[in-house]
Amino acid sequence: MNKTKSRMLKIGSAVAVAGALIGGTLATANAAEQAPGTTEVAAADVSAESRGGGGPRIPQEIAVPAGNRLIGTMQARGQQVYTCTAGAWVFTEPAATLTGRVNNRPVTAIHFKAPTWESIDDGSLVTATVQATSPVTGSIAQLLLKATPAAGSNGVFSKVTFIHRLATSGGAAPAGACTEGARLGVAYRAEYRFYTAG
Secondary structure (H helix, E strand, C coil): CCHHHHHHHHHHHHHHCCCCCCCCCCCCCCCCCCCCCCCCCCHHHCCHHHHCCCCCCCCHHHCCCCCEEEEEEEEEEEEEEEEEECCEEEEEEEEEEEEEEECCEEEEEEEECCCEEEECCCCCEEEEEEEEEEEECCEEEEEEEEEEECCCCCCCCCCEEEEEEEEEEECCCCCCCCCCCCEEEEEEEEEEEEEEEC
């Protein structure tokens, strides 16, 4: 089994049910640790704008720099994974699947630590670093990320320059006490947009 399919199976188990095991290390919070908003996000919670009609509004503070054009839009469903460190939930990694179109082709991808996006169709891979944020009440922030495609990579993500995370729903860190070393997956959804130079 290649690495991409192995990751897909691993992440697939995480996004199928909130709190599912990822490699046996991720557990749902117990009743004392579970905070409001940390359960599976219902379909009705997803922004209507992310399902069509031009998509979500992009705040000026996370606008993509001039000279970059949109090449793809994908919908993500998964979890933001947190680890209890010094009595507080600290973000560890995303675990999500994405579906949509990039360069006018249907694409399925996985999203995991770094952060990284990897096409399960052609194996192309891109990592990114956060450049700017726009807060969303009760959910994870919207982001502008600067991309670094993998060297020698050819495929849908090989020329990505910037990535947007938009229309976020859920995924925020739970409040309250936690047990040191515990891991918790908080369900989230978002729209990711991919850009290239030109």
